Amino acid sequence: MLSGCLATGFLESVPLKITGMTDPLLTEPGSDEVDLRLEAFRTAVEAGFPVTIADLAHLVKIPSVSWPAFDPANVQRSADAVAALVRALGVFDLVDVRRAPVADSEERSDDPELGLPAVVAHRAARNGRPTVLLYAHHDVQPPGREEDWDSAPFEPTQRGDRLYGRGAADDKAGVMAHIGAIRALTEVLGADFDLGISLFIEGEEEYLSQSFANFLRENRELLAADAIIVADSSNWDLETPAITVALRGAVAFNLRVETLAHASHSGMFGGAVPDAMLATIRLLDSLWNEDGSVAVEGLTAASLVTPDYDEAQLRAEAGLLDGVSPIGRGSILSRIWAQPAITITGIDAPDIANASNTLIPGTRVRVSARIAPGQDAAEAFAEIRAHLEANAPFGARLTFEDVDTGQPFLVDTSGWAVAETRAAMADAWGKAPIEIGIGGSIPFIAELVDEFPHAQILVTGVEDPESRAHSPNESLHLGVFKRALLAETLFLARLDARASDS
Template sequence: MKERLEAAFPSLLEELTQLVAIPSVSSDPAHAADVERSAEHIRERFAALGLEAKVLRETAADGTEGKPALVAHTPHIEGAPTVLLYAHHDVQPVGELSRWSMDPYKAEVRGDRIYGRGSSDDGAGITVHLGSLSILGEDLPVNVVVFIEGEEEIGSPSFTAFLDAHKDELAADVIVVTDSSNWKVGEPAVTSTLRGNAIVTVDVTVADHAVHSGAFGGPLLDSVAISSMLIASLFDEKGDVAVPGLGGSDHADVDWPEEELRAAAGMVEGLQLAGSGDIAARMWTKPSISVIGFDARPVSNASNTIAPHTRFRLSMRTVPGVDPTEAQAKLVDYLLSHAPFGARIEVTTEDAGAGYQADMDSPVTKALHESLTEAWGVPSVNIGVGGSIPFISDFQRIFPNAQVVVTGVEDPLTNAHSEDESQSISDLKAAILAEALLLTRVASL
């Protein structure tokens, strides 16, 4: 199998280069045609491997048309288990082009890394699926369903409708989600936990119209200052989330060195870390709250005026195993009961997605660990991921008997969603081998 991988890998790396060249930004209507082109391109690649491949879409709950998704099936093997391989073909916008060191849609290899938008998230995941099926060929011992969606980066709005409409052809005994991360470059991992996410929008009002800051400043605090106080109240003196009843653990299975965290996050010198407990636990098994949007008057348009109204949006990462809707309700209650100086606080709940806890004792999880260890040549570890993959709960709801495992090819240097996104080439090769080994092992479980 390793010899087949060595022979096939140059063409697989070229395939990833072609994926990078398609700006399949699902959040931008200007790239709608590119998202379509991406789906068709991937359909052709899986069809070339002998799979029955088609592009499908469904309508989301709000009535909007979903983005194109690929569904492909290998020739049926009677009596063999079925494995669903998941990835997504849409990508994030590139942001500030000036912050990239190269054209984000022209893949560039530097040493052991390939750079470009989608080179890792999730073009690498697609390449892993193509690669594992390529090197197994006619020796594939299981039935495989490939499901590659086109709207993961915008929250998969039609995902539930898609699963409901196509549950028969997506039904599987094992679901492999390849959209996560490894522990380090050269050190593979099984994702044991994912935090959930709950979002709220907060409106803060202090007056019915703007007034002069010289005439009324003092007794009347502006809505920006009030908002800042309210946000600050969400954290205790250590920087832990102060909202009660959200759960969490201070301990993690692995140690995340502080210097590595600082380098990966690009923290400014002298900034202290917030929170208590193991560093990894603060990001994996404890709640966090981030301000992801804030409406205020720009400095360039500043005037001596007290702002009467301010709006901001919070993203709360919830503890694995905690109901995100219940956690969201506790956040709402906290905000309403901590209004500084009696300001009018209105909270609108937005999305709430569940976290994930792997069944670490399942035969599939153990087989995944064995496959990763064999492919990389070093022991795989269990890691949590601070981010969310909310649609996993949809998989578990619609396919309650399926065993779901989460893995990936990203690493702390990937810069997913940021400039100069990149993928370790050696890890990509190992991930392809690991998935092929896993498919082989699943056949005998």
């Protein structure tokens, strides 16, 4: 059950701050028609909000984890549920659930492996209007340990102004932002509007997007657009919208470290023979300087202007314990948005329960690096590998496995689509958006650029600093969500009022 009141009480407590708005693309500023049109969109979003939240809760209940260890049938259920919601909108000429071959699997087999199901939909533009592609993903991260959650991860629960559950924010709320915005648009304009809309709701973003490039190629005609909204990012805070203009890239791989042909008694040979754990600890420590900044030569930083963000805010948002100091150098946000970072996210070695007095012959660790906008991901991996090979202690043997890379991204903010987004956000939130970077990565954006080089790409989102995506107690602030939903509705309305080449 979806606990708590999701309708009138919340809608009254978090008003939409859109007084005094103007929209020159809909009519002349200052006229009574402006206020009436904007009020109509506001009313449509308000009226549809309880249904939008109920639909979101239904999607959150489906454990659509895309990782191999989880049942893929749930991802199929999720895709089917999203497709049903999209069909019910009544505005698309085509709605389908499709798959594409996993990258390179066509070359390895006559029966290539298919990726997980995605939803596509399309309506053609008319009367010279542009086409917008709306992207989100319906798959989710694994929930982790259920005991770390205050409520069951796949039981959507409202506490205060937040809806908790895996995928409540990342990114089923992004899915519902698109669906809710189209609903509100048709409530005001009817289903016979001129704007072209393509929809792409991916099913494997949380696990490498392995069929993404092939999916784009196979569905290029359906997905081609003048502007692309990627609804998978965050806002500055509960009251301030944001447009994401910089994303770090990603490099991840498994590193195997070996020093012995077999395990040996630590008492018999310890002190003379280097075990793999000793070599691993010494090797990994070489990746960072004393202040915790990355020590790998060849990894670059970007030059970005960052807003004010102090250590107190970092501590509050990141959960940094008292007495534990931040790491790195430069402004805090430059460390997160514009500089490289390296994290060890996993290690294969005997656990304490099975520890014996043994020299361990080999270990395996997962290295996860974030690279600054402007650096090529393959080049960054080569620099990290060269550093590790040059610093391997005691001649330890290194093996690099399962290498994954994703390119960083910088948004061109000079186009009309960004200007329209800024105006729509200012109208919906009552406050101008700020431009932010994100320390995380969305590698598939580079593939969107490759396939649609002339499209303007916008990275927006429904999250806030407390959403805790990928973590226990992931949540969506309903006030942020409603304002983001109105902003997208107004953006679509502005595009429906403009020529595709203007």
